[in-house]
Amino acid sequence: MPKESDFRLVESPVPRPASGEVLVQALYLSVDPYMRIRINGASSYAQSVQPGEVMVGGVVGRVVESNDPRIAVDDVVEGMLGWQKYAVAPAKTLRKIDPKNAPVTTALYVLGMPGLTAYFGLLDICHPQPGETVVVSGAAGAVGSLVGQIAKIKRCRAIGIAGTNEKVRFITQDLGFEGGFNYKETPDYTARLKDLCPNGIDVYFDNVGGSITDAVMKLLNTRARVAVCGQISQYNADRPEMGPRWLGQLVAKQAKVEGFLVHQFADRYDEGLRQLSTWLREKRIRYREDIVDGIENAPRAFIGMLEGHNIGKQLVKVG
Amino acid sequence: MPKESDFRLVESPVPRPASGEVLVQALYLSVDPYMRIRINGASSYAQSVQPGEVMVGGVVGRVVESNDPRIAVDDVVEGMLGWQKYAVAPAKTLRKIDPKNAPVTTALYVLGMPGLTAYFGLLDICHPQPGETVVVSGAAGAVGSLVGQIAKIKRCRAIGIAGTNEKVRFITQDLGFEGGFNYKETPDYTARLKDLCPNGIDVYFDNVGGSITDAVMKLLNTRARVAVCGQISQYNADRPEMGPRWLGQLVAKQAKVEGFLVHQFADRYDEGLRQLSTWLREKRIRYREDIVDGIENAPRAFIGMLEGHNIGKQLVKVG
Numbered sequence: 001m002p003k004e005s006d007f008r009l010v011e012s013p014v015p016r017p018a019s020g021e022v023l024v025q026a027l028y029l030s031v032d033p034y035m036r037i038r039i040n041g042a043s044s045y046a047q048s049v050q051p052g053e054v055m056v057g058g059v060v061g062r063v064v065e066s067n068d069p070r071i072a073v074d075d076v077v078e079g080m081l082g083w084q085k086y087a088v089a090p091a092k093t094l095r096k097i098d099p100k101n102a103p104v105t106t107a108l109y110v111l112g113m114p115g116l117t118a119y120f121g122l123l124d125i126c127h128p129q130p131g132e133t134v135v136v137s138g139a140a141g142a143v144g145s146l147v148g149q150i151a152k153i154k155r156c157r158a159i160g161i162a163g164t165n166e167k168v169r170f171i172t173q174d175l176g177f178e179g180g181f182n183y184k185e186t187p188d189y190t191a192r193l194k195d196l197c198p199n200g201i202d203v204y205f206d207n208v209g210g211s212i213t214d215a216v217m218k219l220l221n222t223r224a225r226v227a228v229c230g231q232i233s234q235y236n237a238d239r240p241e242m243g244p245r246w247l248g249q250l251v252a253k254q255a256k257v258e259g260f261l262v263h264q265f266a267d268r269y270d271e272g273l274r275q276l277s278t279w280l281r282e283k284r285i286r287y288r289e290d291i292v293d294g295i296e297n298a299p300r301a302f303i304g305m306l307e308g309h310n311i312g313k314q315l316v317k318v319g
Numbered sequence: 320m321p322k323e324s325d326f327r328l329v330e331s332p333v334p335r336p337a338s339g340e341v342l343v344q345a346l347y348l349s350v351d352p353y354m355r356i357r358i359n360g361a362s363s364y365a366q367s368v369q370p371g372e373v374m375v376g377g378v379v380g381r382v383v384e385s386n387d388p389r390i391a392v393d394d395v396v397e398g399m400l401g402w403q404k405y406a407v408a409p410a411k412t413l414r415k416i417d418p419k420n421a422p423v424t425t426a427l428y429v430l431g432m433p434g435l436t437a438y439f440g441l442l443d444i445c446h447p448q449p450g451e452t453v454v455v456s457g458a459a460g461a462v463g464s465l466v467g468q469i470a471k472i473k474r475c476r477a478i479g480i481a482g483t484n485e486k487v488r489f490i491t492q493d494l495g496f497e498g499g500f501n502y503k504e505t506p507d508y509t510a511r512l513k514d515l516c517p518n519g520i521d522v523y524f525d526n527v528g529g530s531i532t533d534a535v536m537k538l539l540n541t542r543a544r545v546a547v548c549g550q551i552s553q554y555n556a557d558r559p560e561m562g563p564r565w566l567g568q569l570v571a572k573q574a575k576v577e578g579f580l581v582h583q584f585a586d587r588y589d590e591g592l593r594q595l596s597t598w599l600r601e602k603r604i605r606y607r608e609d610i611v612d613g614i615e616n617a618p619r620a621f622i623g624m625l626e627g628h629n630i631g632k633q634l635v636k637v638g
Contacts, residue, residue: 206566209566209567213566228566228569230570234566235567240564240565242562243563243564245528245553245561245562247528247532247547247550247553247578248550248553249578250547250576251547251548251549251579253578254578254583256575256577256578257566257569257576258575258576259566259571260570261570261571
């Protein structure tokens with residue numbers, strides 16, 4: 001588990017944008033589970049952050065200086081600008097946000113990477129059908145809370161697994177999941193899942209891994225689809241944790257398990273954002289943010305998220 | 320591991336076929352890994368064989384009495400008739416075999432269930448592309464030996480994992496796999512696979528599971544496809560063996576793992592058999608049989624197969 005002392009707040013001169021670049025003043029920083037993998041020092045699906053480098057992350061900010069005709073001063077933009085108050089970036093790597101469309105923070109959430117992750121991961125990997133049972137782990141997090149709601153829009157039963165009773169109340173009472181449980185107070189996940197999923201599990205969207213996933217695997221229906229989005233329970237492990245083998249189950253159930261990264265759907269982001277905007281406007285998708293104030297508190301927010309303290313999207317307000 | 324004493328040879332009157340049924344005299348019995356699951360007493364993808372019942376299995380036999388116009392006396396047929404010298408079955412559950420097309424034993428192998436398993440499992444689950452690296456475990460077995468040859472027909476590099484040096488010679492020298500190794504004499508599977516697969520692994524066809532599969536998982540390429548056909552290393556376990564978790568790898572590689580059963584492709588068997596016949600006639604597929612004589616030796620052949628003694632298809636000659 002990272003410690004706050006692993007991070008350092010450093011002051012340096014504000015950089016100047018070259019031709020084709022803009023200078024952005026951060027308004028909100030995003031804090032997401034994938035960041036844990038970026039700092040584990042091992043090879044992974046994306047370049048690691050090395051000690052001394054700026055921490056990665058999505059940012060929504062206001063343009064304060066522009067050397068590119070596509071972006072004007074005062075435009076609100078979203079991009080991978082890292083944990084810093086000011087950042088210079090090529091204009092073409094930034095996405096313009098319309099603050100009249102929705103609150104700008106949604107560009108880091110429902111109308112940003114977590115939204116697209118839930119949308120494509122659930123719909124394109126799992127193809128949920130009306131009446132099917134969809135289970136999601138990390139259900140009160142940014143991605144999980146959207147997965148369950150999209151499952152409901154697709155007329156599935158949504159069952160969520162989360163780590164506090166308040167989170168379970170959030171997903172079932174505020175978001176309308178058909179059921180859920182707090183795994184930290186549940187001795188037998190399999191028995192609880194059997195209760196909540198009397199017709200078995202057709203789709204599993206996994207953000208967590210570990211023994212929660214082991215329990216789900218036992219209850220998969222024939223031709224079940226599992227999307228593996230994250231494995232937050234494993235991110236702090238020095239070496240692979242051991243768990244019961246379940247490939248025999250996949251054969252018996254003719255089931256599929258597929259890992260994915262949202263960027264594999266990059267050429268369809270417009271479609272996803274358009275649909276998510278519509279659902280948001282129609283209030284078929286609701287969301288909750290957990291906003292911490294001050295860039296100096298970003299490490300604490302990050303560690304808190306890894307420990308499961310946040311409900312909904314963890315953000316850091318900077319501007 | 321089953322013991323020979325778990326089986327009993329019992330004599331009983333030859334049954335008579337009712338209307339729509341035929342009486343078949345067995346010529347060859349098939350011995351296949353899936354049978355181990357049928358006798359484990361647990362629920363599985365197919366009905367278990369209970370103590371006292373006839374052991375399941377595919378059979379090629381000659382019709383000695385027919386009460387159905389579709390099948391004549393002396394026709395050669397294939398069906399799930401179990402380990403017995405004579406069996407009665409509904410004509411509609413039997414497949415007529417043309418002995419002029421290929422030796423009748425191929426109806427239990429290249430032109431039967433193992434052939435279709437290799438064909439659909441590799442092509443439909445894994446979609447191998449020219450130049451890709453295909454790894455198969457249980458490579459000298461009935462299914463594995465065909466998977467590697469179909470991979471080569473599709474212009475992939477075929478690498479096989481097997482349990483004796485003779486098997487490795489068989490797949491590399493007789494069948495033309497680009498490489499292979501004897502896992503029983505290889506201390507570090509991952510290192511050996513890295514040697515044999517310098518461009519990583521795009522497709523893995525798994526018949527075995529366990530630590531062989533763990534090693535393959537570490538070397539999957541981006542967008543790799545894994546077809547899980549069997550897990551013979553696990554079939555004798557009382558409870559799930561523990562192994563290192565690798566779902567995080569699936570995310571990083573955006574890789575897919577899919578279990579399958581050949582019968583999910585039942586409506587396309589004709590297509591598969593037609594293609595396999597063509598490849599067999601063109602000698603693009605070669606095969607090897609391991610034939611034991613006498614129904615009384617079927618249990619020994621079955622146990623030997625589970626212990627990896629056979630090369631190619633294990634059969635029992637009855638007639």
